[in-house]
Amino acid sequence: MKTNNNRTKRSGFTLLEILVAVTIIAILATIVGVKVANEPGRARTAKAKAYIASLSTALRMYRMDNSRYPTMQQGLDALCNKPTRKPIPQNYRPEGYLESSSVPLDPWQNEYVYIIPGPDRRPFDIISYGSDGEPGGEGEAADVHSSQLE
Secondary structure, eight states: OOOOOOOOOOOSOOHHHHHHHHHHHHHHHHHHHHHHHHHHHHHHHHHHHHHHHHHHHHHHHHHHHHSSOOOTTTOGGGGTSOOOSSSOOSSOOTTOSSSSSSOOOOTTSOOOEEESSOSTTOSOEEEEOTTTTSSSOSGGGSOEEHHHHO
């Protein structure tokens, strides 16, 4: 017994279905693209915070060995090279206090700022001025302070 199948098999997509799919993909790509474009700034800020935390730890180790923090004149370089300016540390570690031979630059290739004493009765403050390299700012240009990380 033969059955008559009047239904025709549909193959492929209609133009409308393709346009809807392309539109959805374009919208998703735009949303993802905007999110990904903002991530480098966030990543740099996180990197600056991590470096500042590392420098803060190194300063505390310096203080434990030498009973004081480096002066502002000695700067953060005192963590890599034994200071030659007074007060000369008596118990300086031969390998220094950082793994590198120089103080790293912040993620925007600017030097970190070292202030002693720090604000609000803190012993010191280490600052990255963000992407613009200037005090103040918002977003990626916002300052990152060691005093904010504690």
